[in-house]
Amino acid sequence: MSAIDVKSEISGRVFEIVARPGDRLAEDDPVMILEAMKMEIAVGAPCNGVVKQILVGNEDSIAEGQVVAILEAV
């Protein structure tokens, strides 16, 4: 099993964290919602996996390309 970085493709602010450690996600399932450009943008799972760690909190500012969570690929 390998650890996979979940990166945000856009800079923004964390609006809502929808996945919790231990959650099993399919590819593209939302890990969290960012607010950017007055929109709610989902940061999706890059592949099927189990959430290992969430690295940011609500309201945090996120840079483009920042790793926001770690998945364990399954």
Place this chain on the structure above:
Amino acid sequence: METPETAGRSRVAQPRPGAVDAGAPLAAGPGADLAVADILARIEQARATGGDEARRQAVVRQHALGKLSARERIAAFGDPGSFREAGALVRPLPEHGETPDAPADGVITGDVRVDGRPVVVSATDFSVMGGSSGKAGGLKSARAIQYAIDHGLPYVSLMDGGGHRIQEGLDSRHFAGVSTPFKKMVDLSGWTPICAAMMGPGFAGPSNFAALADFVVMVRGTSTMGIAGPALVKAATGEDLDKEELGGASAQVDRYGIADLAVDSDVEALAAIRRYLSYFPSNARAPLPVHPCDDPVDRRDAALLEMVPPNSRRAYDVRKVMEAVADRGSIFELKPGYARNVVTALARLDGRPVGIIANQPKHFAGTLDSPACEKVAHFISVCDAFGLPLVFFVDIPGFHVGSPAERSGLALRSARIIYELGRATVPRLSVILRKGYGLGFIAMNGGRTFGADLTVAWPTAEICAMSIEGAVDVAFRKDIDAAENPGARRAELIGKFRSRVSPLAAAEGFGVDDIIDPRDTRPVLIEALARTAPRRSASSAPPKFHDISPI
């Protein structure tokens, strides 16, 4: 008197070393009296030495690399049995008294049929000196391109290796007068569709050729593109990079957008080019290929009512809108993994090819950044060259903003869309799905700037210079700060402007031709295309030689 028989014999009896199997001259000189049948047999023998049967080992090596041979590729690309080769008997010109073993001089050229239509094809043969281009091979490639120009036929280049044959290139007498077919490629560009398949190593020259193609497909795992390969990079800068990381399909297709599509095999690459060509006429003056359409023109998809969330903060997948509107199964997305904030796709409406450009709210909120602008600008240019009408699905909160946007030169790169729209002569139709904000709205063919042939809004449309909240915060900051209750004042201002931003207001000001029921989008677009002239006149342009692209 010259009879056909002696004429044929005198042609093949010319002392042209290398023209056929150099080791077995056909005629020993005056007095040689071979029967035509013998000459033909020898020619067939020479021809066979270049075929896959005679070169089993080379073919097996190709297969072991997960690749087809150049001849297998051409056979798989064209309609069955349609390949007519030009120059099968070519051998390299001897240098310093030696003739390298290079059947067809490493490039196979000719024409095939694709869905019955003629297409000029050239395929570099990696098994012949790495697919490198020698003098004779260069002449063959140039002639293939010239043939496409002269006869108005699409040109397809199947590349595997190539570039300058280094044995010839390390000689100033040869290289100083280097003559590549670049100029011919530029002449061909915009006249007939140009496609390139990268099916093997393609760093340097081949990548520059592919860059002049309209559509480039790469095979994952076997192909590379880029200005220089890892060995050259390591020698020049010390940077140590793996070829896949430097120029493999996932880098060049999805990250850098150098190519349009990545596929998993040679066969898929060839099928992708066949599919691409099905949307295009043979040349810029030929009519569009119209396919029979069994999808009803008046089909109203009820799902369209629910596709755009009423809450403008919510994202959705615009590809679902495209699929509900276009002919079933007709959407062929280009650069699907690159600049995903905008979707560019070939499609059909009532069997007629169109180019669709749609903001994708799922990514980057559907804003246009530099990669997206380049993707859109190139797509408009290709569609316009060959007469494909443009259909825009607009939901754009604006251009991407911030320091990364400026570093990427977005102000220039965004202007390339404006430039392409300004010079385009094909019909262009716009459907405003939701947001149409600011300059981004104009770049998506919104408003009257580029004389849209049809511009309609969905009931969810909100068209204005920028988001109302953002505008109020910027333009009325002093007003809000000075108010007794700043929050209430801000809300009051937002409410005031919101009442002015609606699809009805856009229609009242004649910024849009009409507001439509989303379910009617397909019939409305099809009807509009049916009554629109295929090209608008460029006669109002001043007598210049050409306009100047911002990039």
